[in-house]
Amino acid sequence: MVVPTYDEVENLPWVVRRLRGAHPDVHVLVVDDGSPDGTGQVADELAAADPGVRVVHRTSKEGLGAAxxxxxxxxxxxxxxxxxxxxxxGSHQPEQLHRLLDAxxxxDLxxxxxxxxxxxVVNWPLHRQVLSRGGNTYVRLLLGVDVRDATAGFRLYRRQTLEKIDLETVRSTGYVFQTDLAVRxxxxxxxxxxxxxxxxxxxxxxxKMDRAVATESLRRITAWGLRERREQVLRLVRSRRGHR
Structure with a gap:
């Protein structure tokens, strides 16, 4: 499991120990974006004590998708x-990982x-629920994908899945990364x-979610949707010309 971190010194040991306890055969890769609160050092300590934990240190905060x-x-x-x-x-409960593994x-994802x-959801205010549900509905309608929670970050990919979608061409760095990969x-x-x-x-x-992050995600999804609609129109026009 890839676990990106930025200033999660209070949460990381708790989450990693729960995951390794619930699924001892699942390895953990912590990707720390140069957390100033000492998360990277704590991650190193966890790795030193557990061979199933590995750490990658990045020098700066470049976004969730980049991590x-x-x-x-x-x-x-x-x-x-x-x-x-x-x-x-801790928002994703390691004890529920078996549900993903069973599926x-x-x-492929x-x-x-x-x-x-x-x-x-637990302890989410109504406005957060409305924002998440509304954003996912927008994704389904605009991009034409049948996924109820395209923005979710608790996932399992097959190796072949990541190889097919060509990670080298992914440019999404923020939270919209999740939607980008699901659509791909x-x-x-x-x-x-x-x-x-x-x-x-x-x-x-x-x-780490704020108004700027949400706005950027909305902007990118809208651009993808408009491009997809334009390509659909062009395909329809070409098809009709071919039947004349």
Whole structure:
């Protein structure tokens, strides 16, 4: 599991120990973006005490997507056949990872979803729920993808999935990265399955999601959607010309 971190010194040991305790055969790759609060040092201590934990240190904060891309490349180079993602703040419960693992034989990407039947959120104010549900509805309508929680970050990818979608061409660095990869998987004709999870709002530290991040995600998704609609129109025009 790739776990990106930035200023998560209070949460990281708790999350890593829970994950390794619930799934001892699952290895952890912490990707720290130069956290000034000492998260990187704590990660090194966890790795020194547990051979199933590895740390990658990056020199600056370049965004969630950039951290995941770095982690994916490291995991692929290390030969892993299944590569996952989860947050370091405790919002994704390691004890529920088995739900994603159980679905993996039937999918190329499995998403732990808040917005499918059985999924839920804990301690989220109403405006956060409205923002998330509304954003995912916007994604489905504009991009034409049948995913209820395209912005979710609790995931499992097959190795072949990441290789097919060509990570070298991914330019998304912020939270829109999650939507970008889900759309790419579907565009390549692969299978995405969602399983219900209980998402728990962090109890320690500060969220990295703010208005600027949400606005940037909305802008990029809108641009993708408009481009997709334009390409659909062009394909329709070419098809009609070909039948004359």
């Amino acid at each position: 995941y891309l770095h982690g994916f490349r490291v995991a692929l180079d290390a030969g892993y056949d299944v590569i996952g993602e989860m947050d370091a703040d 993996l034989p039937y999918a 499995v998403i732990g979803s808040r917005w499918v039947p059985g999924g839920s 998987v579907l565009r390549h004709g692969m299978v995405v399955r969602e399983v219900p999870i209980e998402f728990v709002e962090r109890v320690r530290g500060e969220s």
